[in-house]
Every structure is written in structure tokens, then in C-alpha cells.
Amino acid sequence: MHRILLPCLPFLLAADWPQHLGMNRDGHSSETGMLRTWPKDGPPVLWKRDVGTGWAGPAVAGDRLIFFHRVDDKEVVECLNPTSGKELWKASYRTRYQDDFNFDNGPRAVPLIADKRVFTLGADGDLRAWNLETGTGIWDRNVNVDYGVEKGFFGTATSPILAAGKLLINVGT
Numbered sequence: 001m002h003r004i005l006l007p008c009l010p011f012l013l014a015a016d017w018p019q020h021l022g023m024n025r026d027g028h029s030s031e032t033g034m035l036r037t038w039p040k041d042g043p044p045v046l047w048k049r050d051v052g053t054g055w056a057g058p059a060v061a062g063d064r065l066i067f068f069h070r071v072d073d074k075e076v077v078e079c080l081n082p083t084s085g086k087e088l089w090k091a092s093y094r095t096r097y098q099d100d101f102n103f104d105n106g107p108r109a110v111p112l113i114a115d116k117r118v119f120t121l122g123a124d125g126d127l128r129a130w131n132l133e134t135g136t137g138i139w140d141r142n143v144n145v146d147y148g149v150e151k152g153f154f155g156t157a158t159s160p161i162l163a164a165g166k167l168l169i170n171v172g173t
Contacts, residue, residue: 016061016113047085052076054106054123055157061113064088064132068120070095070106075122077111079135089135097124097155108157115162121169123155143171 015030035043052071059066065082068075074092081088099105105123112119117138118130125144130137143149144156149172158170 046083049080049085052106053104055104055108056106056159057110059111059113059118061132064113066111066113066118068107068109068111070123075107075120075126077118077120077128077130077135079118079132091130091135091137093126093128093140095122095124095126097122099123099155100151100153108154110159112160112162112167119160119162119167121156121158121160123157125149125156127160127169143169147171 051067052069054069056068058068060082063081063083065080067078067080069078070076071092073094073096075095076090076092078090079088080086095105097105107120107122109121113132116132118132119128120130121127121143125142126140127143128137128140144151149156161168
């Protein structure tokens with residue numbers, strides 16, 4: 001298990017970061033007043049949480065933080081309160097992905113929060129939509145099976161995006 005830490009910074013209300021690279025997918029934050037240096041031991045910790053494996057960063061929209069990781073043979077989607085770390089809902093499904101290099105079997109794609117839904121794409125090609133408020137699954141499909149994609153070097157790792165009302169992902173290599 002790994003541990004995520006959320007430092008307690010002087011600004012708890014921040015801009016949304018609902019997808020890979022932020023609001024506009026450009027890695028730019030409009031936040032101001034950021035600390036230029038941290039205390040020697042870092043800022044005070046607001047909350048801690050043990051998590052599984054993976055490379056998927058969190059997505060945040062309003063009072064919802066979506067964290068996507070792997071625990072044993074399940075890919076897990078958790079919705080947390082970003083201020084308290086309190087779990088609001090949790091969903092999971094079995095995954096078959098195994099990293100050929102025994103490096104990390106977890107998901108690699110940052111979730112997308114859009115239109116009151118959460119979209120996740122797991123390392124084995126499992127594309128899923130979830131209700132943002134309840135965590136109820138809306139639909140799922142395996143794009144690797146649907147399109148005959150062979151296992152890639154690091155599994156499926158593209159983060160979904162929404163453009164002009166269309167959900168876009170890169171399928172294959």
C-alpha cells in the first residue's frame with residue numbers, strides 16, 4: 001500500500017482540476033498566492049489515506065476528489081471530500097492486467113469529471129462511466145477487446161477527455 005498526503009495550505013478553496021493537466025488540459029493553474037517555499041518539514045498535513053498502486057493522479061471538481069488506484073485484483077474508484085478526506089463513495093471491479101516488468105499493476109489514466117459523471121480507463125482497457133454523486137456505474141466496455149488491441153508496454157494509459165460533447169480516448173498504440 002502507498003499513502004497519499006494532502007498538505008494543509010492557507011487556501012483550501014481552489015480551482016477545479018477535473019482531468020489530466022487541469023481545467024483546460026494545459027497544466028496551467030490560475031491559482032495565486034501560492035507558497036514559494038515550504039517550512040523545513042513541509043506544510044502541516046490536512047489528512048492521510050492508505051491507497052493501492054497506480055500512476056493515476058486525482059481529479060477534483062467542487063467538493064469531490066476522485067482517486068483511481070488498484071488494490072489486489074481490483075481497480076478502485078474512490079470519491080473523497082478534498083477538505084476532510086472522508087470517503088463519499090467507493091466502487092471497484094476486477095482487473096486482469098499484469099505488468100510484464102513487475103513494476104506497478106495499477107491504473108495509469110487520470111479520471112475525468114464532466115457532466116456529473118466520472119470516466120475512468122483502467123490499465124487493461126476497461127472504460128467506465130460512473131455517477132459523480134452516488135458512484136453508481138452507468139456503463140462500461142473494454143476497449144482493448146472491442147478493438148482487438150494487443151497488450152502495450154505499460155498497458156492502457158491514456159486519460160479520457162471530453163471535447164464538443166464527445167468522450168475521446170486513444171485506443172491502441
